[in-house]
Amino acid sequence: MKKKFILEGIDCANCAAKMERAINKIDGVKKATVNFFTSRLIIEGEDEKMPTIIQEAEKIIKKIEPQVVMKKV
Amino acid sequence: MRKQLCRIIIAGILFIITTIIDFGNEWLKLVLFVLSYVIVGWDIVRNALVNIVRGKVFDENFLMTVATIGAFLIGEYPEAVIVMLFYQIGELFQSYAVDKSRKSIASLMNIRPDYANLKKGDDLVKVDPDEVQVGDIIVIKAGEKIPLDGVVISGSSMVDTSALTGESLPREVSAGDEILSGCININGVITAKVTKEYEESTVSKILDLVENASSKKSQSERFITRFARYYTPIVVIIAAFLAIVPPLLIRDASFNDWIYRALSFLVVSCPCALVLSIPLSFFGGIGGASRKGILVKGSNYLEALAQTEIMVFDKTGTLTKGVFKVQEIQPEGISKEELLELAAHAESYSNHPISTSLKQAHGKEIDNSRISDVKEIPGHGVKATVDGKIVLAGNEKLMKKMDIAYYTGEMDGTVVHVAVDNEYAGYITIADEIKEDSPKAIKDLRSANIKQMVMLTGDSASVASKVAQELGLDRVYAELLPEGKVEKLEELFSYKSPKGKLAFVGDGINDAPVLARADIGIAMGGLGSDAAIEAADIVIMTDEPSKIATAMKISKKTLKIAYQNIIFAIGVKVAVLILSALGITSMWAAIFADVGVTIIAILNSFRALNVKNL
Numbered sequence: 001m002k003k004k005f006i007l008e009g010i011d012c013a014n015c016a017a018k019m020e021r022a023i024n025k026i027d028g029v030k031k032a033t034v035n036f037f038t039s040r041l042i043i044e045g046e047d048e049k050m051p052t053i054i055q056e057a058e059k060i061i062k063k064i065e066p067q068v069v070m071k072k073v
Numbered sequence: 074m075r076k077q078l079c080r081i082i083i084a085g086i087l088f089i090i091t092t093i094i095d096f097g098n099e100w101l102k103l104v105l106f107v108l109s110y111v112i113v114g115w116d117i118v119r120n121a122l123v124n125i126v127r128g129k130v131f132d133e134n135f136l137m138t139v140a141t142i143g144a145f146l147i148g149e150y151p152e153a154v155i156v157m158l159f160y161q162i163g164e165l166f167q168s169y170a171v172d173k174s175r176k177s178i179a180s181l182m183n184i185r186p187d188y189a190n191l192k193k194g195d196d197l198v199k200v201d202p203d204e205v206q207v208g209d210i211i212v213i214k215a216g217e218k219i220p221l222d223g224v225v226i227s228g229s230s231m232v233d234t235s236a237l238t239g240e241s242l243p244r245e246v247s248a249g250d251e252i253l254s255g256c257i258n259i260n261g262v263i264t265a266k267v268t269k270e271y272e273e274s275t276v277s278k279i280l281d282l283v284e285n286a287s288s289k290k291s292q293s294e295r296f297i298t299r300f301a302r303y304y305t306p307i308v309v310i311i312a313a314f315l316a317i318v319p320p321l322l323i324r325d326a327s328f329n330d331w332i333y334r335a336l337s338f339l340v341v342s343c344p345c346a347l348v349l350s351i352p353l354s355f356f357g358g359i360g361g362a363s364r365k366g367i368l369v370k371g372s373n374y375l376e377a378l379a380q381t382e383i384m385v386f387d388k389t390g391t392l393t394k395g396v397f398k399v400q401e402i403q404p405e406g407i408s409k410e411e412l413l414e415l416a417a418h419a420e421s422y423s424n425h426p427i428s429t430s431l432k433q434a435h436g437k438e439i440d441n442s443r444i445s446d447v448k449e450i451p452g453h454g455v456k457a458t459v460d461g462k463i464v465l466a467g468n469e470k471l472m473k474k475m476d477i478a479y480y481t482g483e484m485d486g487t488v489v490h491v492a493v494d495n496e497y498a499g500y501i502t503i504a505d506e507i508k509e510d511s512p513k514a515i516k517d518l519r520s521a522n523i524k525q526m527v528m529l530t531g532d533s534a535s536v537a538s539k540v541a542q543e544l545g546l547d548r549v550y551a552e553l554l555p556e557g558k559v560e561k562l563e564e565l566f567s568y569k570s571p572k573g574k575l576a577f578v579g580d581g582i583n584d585a586p587v588l589a590r591a592d593i594g595i596a597m598g599g600l601g602s603d604a605a606i607e608a609a610d611i612v613i614m615t616d617e618p619s620k621i622a623t624a625m626k627i628s629k630k631t632l633k634i635a636y637q638n639i640i641f642a643i644g645v646k647v648a649v650l651i652l653s654a655l656g657i658t659s660m661w662a663a664i665f666a667d668v669g670v671t672i673i674a675i676l677n678s679f680r681a682l683n684v685k686n687l
Contacts, residue, residue: 011167011168011171012133012345013171013345013348013349013352014133014301014345014348014349015132017298017301017348021298021302031288033285033288035284035285035288036171036349036352037171037174037175037352037353038175038284039175040284042285042288063127063129064129066123066127
């Protein structure tokens, strides 16, 4: 399953790279990419683990850049 | 952003006044310095504190806070303020640059239609393009974007396809023509029947592609994120070492001096310039390419394109128009017109491209009542009775079979021999035409340092070698079946150097396996063809092969910019680090290595977006 999100307010390219790295390590994630310029997060992961993946991803994002809001496309 | 600018200006003025005017009171001076520091940098300090509480150290906020507060503590007040001031200017510039590139991407994304005029009975309802279904009727007024792919049922208009193809000349459409979402209807009102849902429409596919393009990262981007990961911690560790160890070991060394050097390290420790400017270059390159009607599916492909050594082309539809045309009519004993007329009538029951081109060249209505007893002889040709005469039309095998002496000299293209009542009547040659753009494409690619240009085709050897010769290709492999193309491609891989890449250019319809096997698969004429967009790594929206050379130029320019940024940024940073460690430079140089380099690198990467003259 592929899920797309908008990361509103992301303003640091290095943080985007950090987020991408951390989200890729979440259990069940096949591939995650954070595109700093289009402010898009795309997560490809196992269907049944998706809810927890999204929760974890949100936590990671909040930790790295607290002002970022994760929204569904 | 404006608020930020105000803070920088106020703090800057206060700082200048404090430095220039001699108050005669050191305490007042310190208070004013602290004041301007607080005005410009309070949010950085706050963020640093918040992040430490959250268990996240070593981010930019923390490093800048330590560097500046450290400078205050060792009595370097002006430096403390100036570092924060410039850091904020750099940040402001970065967000400006990011904002600007996001906007230029948005303008690229401007092809996204906002609504569709759905026809419900006699009414027009504005709806979200998402809600329109296949078979629905939509109306597109002048100036509106075409929201979904469809077929025109009534009305005619000029359509601007430039957002998709980079082609500035508008195209005329009328009833029966296909229209693609993302184009703009210029003047007339057209009514169209929707053929694809929004998700499947051209505009969605293209937007999806551009949005996802940066998920496939180039080697330079990967290198830089890896570099950034280790760079900051290493620099910070060295800074800590510099602050503590030398003053303890070296006699006469003062803590203040070495701490100053260590603080300079912290100022240089931020990897922003690289982490931002390298992906920005690639993003610019991909964006610039799409303005030219070249869709690149990832930074990695843009990077690989510059390293292409072998370019392999499919013939039909790629280098040639894919439309067969009568080239030569050589009658024997009858007139040219008669020969063509007989051949066109004899072949008229077939729907083979040869028959189509004969009918086209003949240019007149085929009178079916004149034809009888049509018999196709598979692999040979046709036997038919036209105006009471027995006409044979086909290849040389047919002539041999029927024992008719035929012309055996040199002939180009596909040959149709004709015999009337067992008497040879001459031949007609039919060939595909080379695209007007192909010679330029080959020339441009040659000057872009492509070492070998190869053509693979299922067509006959004589036709293939003629095209290859005319265009000046290096190798040609003809009469290949689809599997044969993949085999040949495998073979060609051995001709390139280990670092070089092999690209295959095809029309994307029946070349999917070859497109997939090549390092870079390039599909031509992708506009409206899902297969091409799916299978290829790079899609040329128009039919022009010369766009491949354009894409290579964009690729090379982008790579050059990316490398310049890497070398410049790392070079300056390392140089300043060494000089600071030796105590030769001041913190000013460190500020330049951080903020100055970021600004210059970003400005440089903006150049990638400019592809006008390529």
